[in-house]
Amino acid sequence: MPTSPSGARWFAACALVAVVATVATGLARTPPATPATGISSVYDANCASCHGKDGRGDGPAAGLLDPAPRDFTRGVYKFRSTSSGSLPGDDDLVRVISAGLPGTSMPAWKSRLTGAQIGALVSYVKTFSPRFAKERPTPITMAPPVAASAGGIDKGRKVYSDLACGACHGDTGSRSGAVAAALEDERGRAIRAADLTQPWMFRGGATAADIYIRVKTGIDGTPMPAFADTAKDADLWNLANYVASLGRKPTWKMNADELKAQYERDRTEAAANPGARGRYLVATLGCAHCHSPVDADGREMPGLTFAGGQKFRLAVWGDVVAANLTSDNETGIGRLSDDDLKRAFTRGIKRDETRMLPFPMGWPAFASLSDPDQNAIVAYLRTIPPVTNVIPAPVRLNIAAYLSAKFQMLILGRDYPLVIFAGNAGSAGNGTGRAPAAGR
Ligand code: HEC
Ligand code: HEC
Ligand code: HEC
DSSP states (O other): OOOOTTTTTHHOOOHHHHHHHHHHHHHOOOSSOOGGGGGHHHHHTTTTTOOOHHHHHHHHGGGGGGSSOGGGOOOOOOSSOOOSSSOOOOHHHHHHHHHHOOSSOOOOOOOSOOOHHHHHHHHHHHHTTHHHHOOOOOOOOOOOOOOOOOHHHHHHHHHHHHHTTTTHHOOTSTTTSSOOOOOEEESSOOEEEOTTTTTTGOOOOOSSSHHHHHHHHHTTTTOOOTTTSSSHHHHHHHHHHHHHHOOOOGGGGGOOHHHHHHHHHHHHHHHHHHHHHHHHHHHHHHHHHHHHBOOOOOOEEEOOTTTOEEEETTTTEEEEEEOSSSSSSSSSSGOOHEEEEEEEHOOOOOOOOOOOOOSSOOOOOOOOHHHHHHHHHHHHHHHSOOOOOOOOBBBOOOOHHHHHHHIIIIIIIOOOEEEEEEEOTTTSSOOOOOOOSSSS
16 A cells, blocks of 8 residues: 555644645755756746646645636736736746745745746746737836825825725725625636735735836736726826825734734624635635645646545545535535534534544644634635535445554554545546545
């Protein structure tokens, strides 16, 4: 029986650790200097774990990441100094790769790769989309900056309201009270408007000039529109100065009273938006990492996100298959009450009163989730569109496999073997659940 190299430690480590490890291995392997011809190996070592070997945004870590890593084959880029719908310039790509994207898993590479390597990666990333061979980026012209002043910021406040930024960002920029709350990106994934009171999270930079460019060119592939044709340059500068003025103090600079008030606001916000809170918790706790099957190359299987079907062999206990967490009434969580669900992921008891092992799913750790957070997770899971995928019940090991595992553990002193299978072991097809998955 093939065994996973990480063995027992895997049980203790949560899914997130796996991603960090994947990325860290990539970093450790970074060669000091590489000729342009070797750039594919620099990409494979540093970028493929998230963006996928073929640039499709489907690397082994992708299922865990929110926002998802860019699919380079589509040629759609968010943070450009070029007009809406246009390709990014090389400078834009150099900036993103060097500085990273705050608030997302996209790292800053400038301290780890040389300028030459980053330049070569820009060319390499462009080869994934045919658009770069056919089209040219169309840079925007920037009007001379308007310095921030009290009067200008007042004008900017009016532009903010005239252009209805508050529909998505909320009247005060904190998203609170935004009417357009259920936003999606071009691939149908849920997306949130930025919290404009947290400028350190802006991915394209937080200076007035950065904000001016962002509002003028929009964020392609997301609902954030481009305002180049809607607003005059002077208005856009005043608006940019106004947005820059919305930034609040970050929590790490607050005193105890300010922190208390901030946490109270966060609590009120979470209670008003349980679905958004639940989505955040499900993303950070890595539920999708186990509850979405991957193929033998570690790629997420299309259409099966949250549909379960990933099979684990836990010597000496047997085989378990991750449950279907989509809202399907027959095969997903549609058949479970809220209490059934909470009992399963916090106490490891299924509706038929059978008990789950405390691994691979670390329900003992989920037991400490507060009631509002448990309810928020349930609220979010109920919004996941149904996928029919019948999940087989756990199976105990046969006597030969049991003895072999005992022998390895007790006589050879090995960590107990864990195998993660590739493919979907459920009824929706796309795999037999037989071959062990690579790299997970
Ligand atoms: C840990 C995961 C991770 C790794 C490793 C990673 N990226 Fe990213 N990358 C992301 C995510 C997530 C996004 C999308 C963020 C968003 O949508 O705002 C992204 C976006 C990008 C973009 C698109 C920027 C835009 O304006 O749309 C480029 C280009 C990029 N990455 C290049 C790279 C390169 C080159 C490497 C390797 C040197 C790399 N990334 C490594 C996660 C990663
Ligand atoms: C239809 C909804 C919508 C409207 C209207 C809208 N935005 Fe956005 N905005 C978004 C979304 C969604 C994002 C986050 C995109 C992402 O996650 O990639 C965003 C992101 C941003 C960012 C963060 C940029 C960064 O670098 O990370 C700024 C700044 C911003 N918007 C300002 C504005 C301003 C100013 C207006 C009005 C002129 C406006 N937005 C109107 C949806 C909207
Ligand atoms: C490390 C892998 C892993 C992670 C992470 C994980 N699960 Fe699971 N989960 C499983 C496996 C495997 C099973 C099936 C166990 C069994 O049948 O004995 C399961 C079963 C369940 C069940 C039982 C459903 C039923 O049919 O009764 C629920 C509910 C559940 N998981 C929810 C979650 C939620 C919510 C999260 C995130 C907070 C999560 N899981 C994270 C692996 C995981």
